[in-house]
Structure formats: structure tokens, C-alpha cells
Amino acid sequence: MAYLLTAHQYGKAETRLVRIYRDTGQHRIRDLNVSTSLRGDFAAAYLDGDQANVLPTDSQKNTAYAFALERGVTDIETYALALARHFTDDIEPVSGARVEVDEYEWERVRLAGGELPHAFVRASPEVRTTTVTVEGRGPEQRAWVLSGLRDLVLLKSTGSEFAGFLRDRYTTLAETDDRVLATSLTARWRHIRAADDFDALNASVRRVLIEQFATVHSRALQQSLWEMGTAVLAAHDQIAEVRLSAPNKHHFLVDLSPFGLDNRGEVFHADDRPYGLIQCSVQRDDAPPAGPAWDAPGSFAG
């Protein structure tokens, strides 16, 4: 009987890094949460406690800071690619790297007299994300880039129904032809090639997602997600695939009839838990293979 180390990775998670560009009077700011992880020839660290091949996670953190200065952060995808390629190219035992970056958006403070050059306010509860995976070295090197967003909270106060569903012994839900539909969207999309301008492209994807959610008359959240995903693919031929995870944040109409009141879609209880959870992937038929792009930390244990 033998025991095998079948998968492993290690890195530094959640380095909170702020890059400020002050080369012009008009400062710019990129506010990041950076996580790096390395895969490769590290079995000796597990089996024998031998660290000879192990680049400390502290060095990975230092690299994240140094690259933010040297290479800059034009956008999180390009920054993450540079980091992931560096680890794979330059650290001998590393065969692959995964770099995940969250970004928090700031907007410039606007006063009556115009925008201020170096005062900012957190713009939104949303988070922009990227996940970059690099494998191999030299001509064989492959890279996969996902962009995404999470905590995009959307609500439609009408234009959503839910009816004609399957019923079983445990079904008590009434059909409805007019309900509140709300979600806190997590979306990620896979690029076929690096974008010329990731920020512009991702902003466009976000607009398409919101537009479809807002304008599709929804017979189910599933249908809304499909329309959102395919609209992104239709708008951007460099996107291979879109994955969406959407909690159905229930808004229950409050029964006010015991108080002689007729609540016609005006007062709701916004419930915390449980919530529906709808998840799907939409892909163009000629998409290149996803490889390890979507491999989740959860596949390890979390």
C-alpha cells in the first residue's frame, strides 16, 4: 500500500496592493487583492520537509509589489499574466502558476468646479476579477485568461414570471406572472486571445450583462442567464465562454390582508436565506479547449 501526493499548489493569498500613478497631475489608482499560487516540483517539501525547491510565499508577495512598480498595472489581466509568466519562466521548479486578482473600483471626486485630481470615492460594491493560468515554458507555454465580476446586484421590479413548472409531492409554490427578480451576479468569461484593452472590453461585457437582465422578459432566471451569456458572445468574438452564477434573492410579498390592506406588489420581505442558485456555462461551438482555466481552489478542499 502506498500513498500518493496527487495534486498540490501553494502560494500567497490576498496581498492587498494599491498602485497609484502620479506621473501626471491627474492621479490614477488601481486597488488590488492579489493571490498567486505555484505548481511544480515540490513533492520533497511534503514528503521530506525539504524546501530546496520552494520559493517562499513571502517572495511571491514581494514580487507582486515589485511588478506593480516595474511593470505597472495597466489592467489586472496584463498584470496577472506578467506575474504568472515570471513565476513559470524564471523559477526553475515551477511548471505552472495561477494568479487571481480582485479589483475594487474608485471614482474621482466630482465637485461643482470639476473633477479633483487626487481625491477618490469607492465607486461600487462590485468587484472586478481575473484568473490567469500559465503552464509550461518556452514555445510550449500556454496561458488562459478569465475576466469577471462579482457582487453585481441587480433587481427588476416587474417583467419576471415563474409558472408552468414541474410539481411533485413536496411542491406548494404558487405560480406567479409578476414577481421581483433580484440577484447578486458572479460572472466570468474566458478570452480566446489577449484583449487590446481589457478594461474597455470588460466594461462592455458588464453593460451587455446588465442590459439583457434588464430588458429580457424573464420566464425564469435560467432564461435570463442564457440571454445574458449569449449576448456577450454575440457582442465579442474574442470571448469563448461565459459562466454565470446567480443567486435568486427572494423578495416575498408580505401578506397584509390581516390588517385590511391590499398589498399589490408594493411591500416585500427581502429574505437572506435560503436562496435559489442558478449556474450555467454558455460557450461558442468553436471555442478552444478550456484546459485548466476554470480549475477551482475548491477542487483542493475549500
Added chain:
Amino acid sequence: MAYLLTAHQYGKAETRLVRIYRDTGQHRIRDLNVSTSLRGDFAAAYLDGDQANVLPTDSQKNTAYAFALERGVTDIETYALALARHFTDDIEPVSGARVEVDEYEWERVRLAGGELPHAFVRASPEVRTTTVTVEGRGPEQRAWVLSGLRDLVLLKSTGSEFAGFLRDRYTTLAETDDRVLATSLTARWRHIRAADDFDALNASVRRVLIEQFATVHSRALQQSLWEMGTAVLAAHDQIAEVRLSAPNKHHFLVDLSPFGLDNRGEVFHADDRPYGLIQCSVQRDDAPPAGPAWDAPGSFAG
């Protein structure tokens, strides 16, 4: 030896209530978290377990929902006042009520063709707040109204220094004439009288706070807060007092010199904890007494 019940209140906390106005084609939405608490003649519930005077917290929740329909939610202050006055006026054993409401802001989805009438996106990480206290009945009744906000995250990338401070045995901090100043502001202000339009007034206060934070050259966060508070009082003579609580969210310049890099205010580590915490109250000299307006739940135990 005797034991005294010296203070007590009870209520329903965090009723998540969404009020949708659909009387025109252009829907409007108020998204609230409502907490009510009652004070009065409830000692028998504690000492003898006698509930005869105790209006269930469930009834308080029902009232919050019913009032949202009947009275509506033109703004959270007016809504909270109506609730607090109702409990005090109409529930015999109640001598006073405290109603606290948080509000989450939504903005209408904007597409190329204009605003959509019933699709919304969560606008901001900020929370609007009100705290209304009512005491007594009839001509003796008194009411205090606080408005506020929290999680207003602000950052200046320059225009902040910290020098000339007191030094003791444990002081190692270097002086600086240029640092990042960032905070997540909690502000509350006390009204002398009910506003004609609380929403407009509060939006103006928010603008003044941001403007002062952004434009005052800061020799310390204390100074910024003072300028912010007095500017609010100067702009709105119906505000008696402003209280501010501002964490100093430290952004530490990363030392990149070991890597031959000169980090001139461009790469920072945004630290989570610890943080400075500056708190102050600014009041006009002829302000009416605050009474119980600011009494905190913390004074009970939390």
C-alpha cells in the same frame, strides 16, 4: 440588598423591507433594514414573566410592513418618525420608542436608449442611516432625528501629512509630508427640526463632507474631520450637530529598495488591522440639547 432593573428596551431588529412604488410607469424603490425598540412599563415581563404589557416583536415587524404600505416611505426619517410616534402614542405601556433604519441605494439601469423604468443596480457600498427617538405623549412629546451614512470610503493620494507630533519612549513613527489618507466614514447629524426634504438635505450633507475631505490639505485626519463637520453646520442651519467616526485606513509604502527599486509613493500595502480611529462631535453653540438622541445600543451591553 435589592436588585434593580435599571434600564431596558426590546424590539425587532433588522426587518428587511423593500417598498416599491409602481403607481407610474417609472418604478421607484426603497430598500430598508428596519429596527424598532420600545421603552416603557415592561418590568413585569422581567420580574414575573408577565407579558400583559408586552407588544410582541412580531407585531412591531408587522407594523413596519403595514406602515410601508399605508404611510409609504417618502424618506427614511419621515417613515421612522411615523413608526416611533405610533408606538408611543398608540401602545399604552410604551413611553418611548427608538426606530433605526438603514437604506441601501439603487440606481436605475441606464442604456443607450435612456433609463429603464423598472430595472435597477445597487449603486454604492454606502449605507444611509437614520435614528429616531420619540419620548412621551401628547403636548409633551419630544422627538429627535439623526440622519447619517456609513461605509463612505474616501481616499486622497496626496495632500496629507503627519508631522510635529508628540514623541514618547514608544514612538518610532517617522514624520511624513506626503501620505495616502483613506477612511471609511461613519457620519451622523442631528436635525433641529424636520426637513422639508430629508433626501435632498442629506445628499447635500454628503457632498459637503466629501468636498471638505477632498479639498482640505490635511495636517491630520483630526483636522479634516473638523473642517468636514463645521462645513456641514455652515451649509445647513437646521443641523445642530455632526458626529464623525473615521478609521485611518493605513496605506503603507512598500520598501522596494532591496530589489533596486525606488518606490516614490506608487506602491502601497493596504493594511486591514490595526487602524487609527478618530472620533469627534462638532456642534453649533446654540444647539438645542441632544437628550437621548445619541444613546447607543452599546450602552446596554453590545
Added chain:
Amino acid sequence: MAYLLTAHQYGKAETRLVRIYRDTGQHRIRDLNVSTSLRGDFAAAYLDGDQANVLPTDSQKNTAYAFALERGVTDIETYALALARHFTDDIEPVSGARVEVDEYEWERVRLAGGELPHAFVRASPEVRTTTVTVEGRGPEQRAWVLSGLRDLVLLKSTGSEFAGFLRDRYTTLAETDDRVLATSLTARWRHIRAADDFDALNASVRRVLIEQFATVHSRALQQSLWEMGTAVLAAHDQIAEVRLSAPNKHHFLVDLSPFGLDNRGEVFHADDRPYGLIQCSVQRDDAPPAGPAWDAPGSFAG
């Protein structure tokens, strides 16, 4: 018209400090979250940006670390007192200090062969707390010490009823003679004098609170709290006052009758929000005055 700086304090919040005693083979560990704040002659920092009287919050943090080594952490109350007295005694502009400490408890890992001397597991979701306030200097100096706990989650699966309550127009709640009673208790108690052994005393208070919650047949959560508070006072004559804040974490019996099932108190939905919130203070009649002991950060804005 003049504007007044009516109250202010500043300090360093949430310094995460771990003190390990390794003087014997049997290590001991104190895991703290320390917040200090100073009151005094700091108006110039606000009004003029003059820091001459301002001891940096960074120095306060350093002091917390240094005292943990020099004075040690025999218990959090004694440690907090030492810190608060130091700031008040030794820093000229300081007229008073508030030190709040949270403690997370660890227990030693126990194996078949006995306890391990330097391996620990986080024992509990509960947090131990203290709040120490010191005012003045020399013979006039006064100190107030609160001890407490929070996140003590308790549940009784029977022995709780709720009936005979006041009904109004908005009351729909049914009476019950058997319900689940659950809370996440926050408790704080004020000491008349410093304890010989705060840890032992506080552990005893915790036991009394749990015992009363568990054994009192509850006609309302109010009644349980009163019995808990007075039992603490009865058991410890050096405690002047107990304050309790108890959410009523609702467990709703799920109606399974549509599925032909009779749910006799066996399956519940544990709801997140809203929750009841019951708060009270119980005091002995000859308690010394509380002074500023309970002043809450909330009184500033938060």
C-alpha cells in the same frame, strides 16, 4: 455663531496581539485584539492641525506590544488597566483613556497520552471582552472595569413559552406554550473593585449565566435575562451591575402538513433576520455610580 468641538477621542483599534508564555515547558497563550483611545487636550489637532499634543496611534500600538512583554497578560482586565493608567499618567495631554480588549480562547490539544505542551486548538466561538476606563491622575484618578463575553450561543429545546401578551391591530402571532429559545448572548458586568483573579471570576459569571438560561422555565426571554443578571449579582458581591443584550434567534416550526406529516416540535427553520432584541441592565441597589464606564463608541457616531 460659533462651532464647538464637544467630544473627541482617538486611538489605535484592533491591534492583534498574541502573547506566548514559554517560561515553562508548558506553554500558555493569550490571543488578544486590543483597542486604545485617548481623551484630553487635543483640540489644536482639530482646529489648527497642530499635532504637538498628539501621541501617534502607532505609538499606542507599540505600547500595547511592549506592555504585553514587560507587564505580561495575566488577564485582559489587568493588562488593560496597566495600559490605560500608563497613557493617563505618563502622557501629558491625556486626561483619560479607554482600553478595550477582546480575547479568543485556545485549549491545549489533548491526546490519548495527555495534553501536549505547545499545541492548541481554538476552543470556542465565544469572545471574552473587557472595557477599562481611566480618568484623572494622582489621588483623583478613577478607574472603571467591565468584563464581558459575546457570541455565547445558547439554545433550549423546550422549557420556554410565550403567551398572554398585549395584542393590537397588527398582532397575528399565536401564543405558544413550548418553543425553541435561542440567543447569541452579549453580557458585560461592572466590577466594584479589581478582582484577585479576573479569569476565575469571569468563568464563574459565565457558568451562572448559562445555568440560569438553562434551568429557568422561561415565560419570556426578558424573564430569563432578569434571572441571569440577578443570579450573577447574588453570586458575586463585587459585581455592581450586569448588562445583557440578547437577540431572540427565531426557530420557526416548519409546517409539514401539506405533505401529510405531523411536525411536533422536531423540524425548525432557523431564521437569520429579523430577530427580537432584548436588552436590560440589572444593578444592585447600593452600586457605586457607573460614571463613564458604559459610554459607547456609538455615542460618537458609529
Added chain:
Amino acid sequence: MAYLLTAHQYGKAETRLVRIYRDTGQHRIRDLNVSTSLRGDFAAAYLDGDQANVLPTDSQKNTAYAFALERGVTDIETYALALARHFTDDIEPVSGARVEVDEYEWERVRLAGGELPHAFVRASPEVRTTTVTVEGRGPEQRAWVLSGLRDLVLLKSTGSEFAGFLRDRYTTLAETDDRVLATSLTARWRHIRAADDFDALNASVRRVLIEQFATVHSRALQQSLWEMGTAVLAAHDQIAEVRLSAPNKHHFLVDLSPFGLDNRGEVFHADDRPYGLIQCSVQRDDAPPAGPAWDAPGSFAG
């Protein structure tokens, strides 16, 4: 050009269910957070908004409650298996189901006179977990069962070193032969067959994990994890595989030398972020294939 719906699932997440056994005087309690998701023939809901095949998530929630009464919750694995098999066997369009359950542990209140039969205190910050996946129907049906835990917070105050590691241009970390090692462990293990007593088995796995963490002299967290994982496999031949995800929660020795103090491993700063993150899988060489057992929600988008 065509767009494909390549993967999808939907369900009800985080149903907070408490099952109380009151058939004897000695009550027992199981406190669960249940998430169910279904896979199968649901494409029409996405493409056409046709719900004919869609069992509402509300019905899934009802089923979770009803099964808790009818089948009971002897342990979370058996309960989750029953639910997953029911959805797959009895709901026509369903080809597979995933049921995830978290459990919060309570312990009975112990007084001087013994244990109380129906009063409980939350025992621990840890969460017990299970993930059950069922695919297919009839003789072809396959099931995979994972058990696990998370938020098991462990600390060693000595017996850990980190030296001999790889150095690159960005390495500044000093070697150490004595450091604090702390983690908040997430562990999951895959069963080869259903256990006779999952609770007993899982408690044993937990003990083995803690024992190895505590007693292995650690040359790196990687080594500790390997020893923990293989010890579990050695102790339980019905476990095929163990996956571990362990943040390295850094405890930095505070430099007190500026204050003339010699900090010899006694005062630490417990940092929040960033943290190291070490993840691995340990498997016996004859383990049956894992199939979809570990597929993570993250593979969808989150």
C-alpha cells in the same frame, strides 16, 4: 456560429434546518445548512423559458425539511445521500444531484449536578461538512460521499521551522528554526464506501489530523499536511483520499528592541492578510476514481 449550454445546475442553497430529537427525555439536536442542486434535462428552461421540467427550488427546500422529519438526520452524510438519491430517482428530468450540508455542533450544558437534557451551548467555531454526489438511476446509479470540516483553527507555539528554501531576486525572508505555526484548516476526505457510523469515523479523522499537526516537528506546513493526510489514510482503510487546504496564518515576532526589550518568541502580531495558502491531495494508490466528487461550484463561476 452557434452557442452551447455546456454545463448547468440549479437548486436551493443554505436552507437553515434544525432537527430536534425529543423522543427521549434527553433531547438531541442537529443544526444544518443544506444546499441541494440538480443536474439533468433543463435546457428548455434556459433556451425557451419553459419550466415544464423544472422542479422549483422551493420544492427542494420543502423536501429537505420533510426528509429531516421522515428519514431523520442520523448523520449528515446519510441524510444527504437520501436527499440526493430521492431527487435522482424520483424526479424524472433529474440525471444527477449534489447535496452539500454544513453542520454546527452543540454540546449539552453541564452543571455541577450533571448534564441538562434540553439546554445546549454552541460547542466550537468549527463546521462539519459533507458533499454527496449521485449520478444515474437503477443499477447504474453511482454515489460519492465526501466528509469534511473547516475552521479548525490550530496553533503550535514551537516545533516549527522554515529554512533551506529557494531564493530569488525578490527573496528577503530570513530563515527561522523556531516559529509559531497556525492555520485554519479545511479538510475533506472521500469515502470508498458508506461508513457504519459516519459521526464516529469523522471524529476519529479529526483527532488524527490534530494529533499529527500537534506532534510532527514541522519543517514546513507542506510536510505537516502530508503527515496529516497519510495518517488519516493509515488509520482508516475506507478513506480513499484526503484533501487539505491550509492558510499559513502568519504570526510575526514584534521587534521591541527600539524600546530596549528583547522579544524572545513571546509577543507576536497576528496578521490578517496576506497569508500563505498550502493545498494538497493525498490518495491511496488503489483508490477508486473520484469521478465528479470534487467538482466545485467554482467551476461554474463563483
